[in-house]
Amino acid sequence: MVCLAILAFSLPHGFAGAGPSAKTGSKPAPVPAAAGPAGVRPNELGRLLILEYHLIGAPEAEWRRTPANFRKDLQLLYDSGYYPAPLADVVSGRLKVPAGKTPFVLTFDDSSQGQFRYLQEGERLVIDPQSAVGIMEQFKKEHPDFPLTATFYVLPAIPPKLRLFGQEEHIGRKLQYLAEHGYEIGSHTYWHQNLSKTDDLGVQKQMALANQAIQSYVPGYPVQSLSLPFGVHARNQVLEHDGEYQGIRYHYTSIVLVGSGPAPSPYAAGFNPYRLERIQAGDTAWGPGAYVERFRKNPALRFISDGDPATVTVPRAEAAKVGKLPPGMKLRRSIESGTGGRRELGL
Numbered sequence: 001m002v003c004l005a006i007l008a009f010s011l012p013h014g015f016a017g018a019g020p021s022a023k024t025g026s027k028p029a030p031v032p033a034a035a036g037p038a039g040v041r042p043n044e045l046g047r048l049l050i051l052e053y054h055l056i057g058a059p060e061a062e063w064r065r066t067p068a069n070f071r072k073d074l075q076l077l078y079d080s081g082y083y084p085a086p087l088a089d090v091v092s093g094r095l096k097v098p099a100g101k102t103p104f105v106l107t108f109d110d111s112s113q114g115q116f117r118y119l120q121e122g123e124r125l126v127i128d129p130q131s132a133v134g135i136m137e138q139f140k141k142e143h144p145d146f147p148l149t150a151t152f153y154v155l156p157a158i159p160p161k162l163r164l165f166g167q168e169e170h171i172g173r174k175l176q177y178l179a180e181h182g183y184e185i186g187s188h189t190y191w192h193q194n195l196s197k198t199d200d201l202g203v204q205k206q207m208a209l210a211n212q213a214i215q216s217y218v219p220g221y222p223v224q225s226l227s228l229p230f231g232v233h234a235r236n237q238v239l240e241h242d243g244e245y246q247g248i249r250y251h252y253t254s255i256v257l258v259g260s261g262p263a264p265s266p267y268a269a270g271f272n273p274y275r276l277e278r279i280q281a282g283d284t285a286w287g288p289g290a291y292v293e294r295f296r297k298n299p300a301l302r303f304i305s306d307g308d309p310a311t312v313t314v315p316r317a318e319a320a321k322v323g324k325l326p327p328g329m330k331l332r333r334s335i336e337s338g339t340g341g342r343r344e345l346g347l
């Protein structure tokens with residue numbers, strides 16, 4: 001079976017225009033701080049990675065990651081100072097990330113079975129350790145300082161293999177498990193509709209019925225995020241996140257796109273939670289490994305947490321690029337002292 005999502009995706013753009021280097025490339029890379037974890041200076045205006053997975057299985061392909069490669073991605077992120085964040089925390093700016101770490105977000109589109117599969121073992125039902133949820137749960141056990149979470153953009157009205165992770169008999173169990181174990185269930189519309197090819201009523205129907213279907217398994221679940229099918233916008237973009245159909249209202253706080261670069265900091269002026277770019281998983285020049293390497297070489301591009309959820313620390317020279325901060329959050333500008341190297345001053 002061919003995944004619907006694969007049919008019409010535009011190809012990622014690679015690095016061209018994806019990173020912030022065109023805008024900030026003239027800034028010198030920061031000198032490691034005398035103080036601070038691993039000698040890294042906080043920069044909460046840097047970019048972060050929202051990773052995008054589709055099929056999990058074999059063999060590796062453009063829209064499919066093997067279980068071993070998914071695990072490899074997690075290990076690379078862990079080893080490279082990245083830290084899992086719920087998408088909702090990125091959008092709200094209420095990030096809880098240890099000092100020196102870079103937040104990243106995991107997302108999965110199309111609710112295929114390889115993302116979340118149950119296996120019958122005798123009398124017991126177990127999560128397939130080769131499915132994405134199984135891999136993440138095992139990785140968390142082995143790395144308790146790495147609280148993995150992910151947003152799953154699901155399809156409620158689609159042929160059975162993609163309908164809410166397949167396995168009709170376990171749909172409710174799976175959605176409830178996700179909701180109860182710190183994962184997020186997002187909408188990928190009702191049946192993967194190309195929103196540019198439907199009218200306003202059709203767009204609202206797609207959103208409302210998707211929410212209703214999810215909530216039929218997890219009563220009251222607040223669906224807050226949308227992944228645009230094919231990365232294609234509706235003609236009336238407001239209806240992508242706010243609308244109503246047959247008395248069912250919906251409101252999303254974030255929308256993710258198909259590609260194709262790091263997302264800006266939520267504290268950056270102009271941050272738009274309804275246009276979040278993602279990094280397509282794969283061993284490609286635009287994949288997670290390539291960006292980890294790029295950020296390693298250009299640490300000034302990378303969001304680095306100050307470890308304090310109540311403050312936003314940015315290089316002084318970048319302070320004008322800060323947008324409106326969440327209520328109660330305080331801005332700190334990191335400065336250089338004249339002779340004693342860098343230090344941090346709260347302002």
Ligand SMILES: [Zn+2]
Nearest residue numbers: 005109110229
């Ligand atoms: Zn899709």
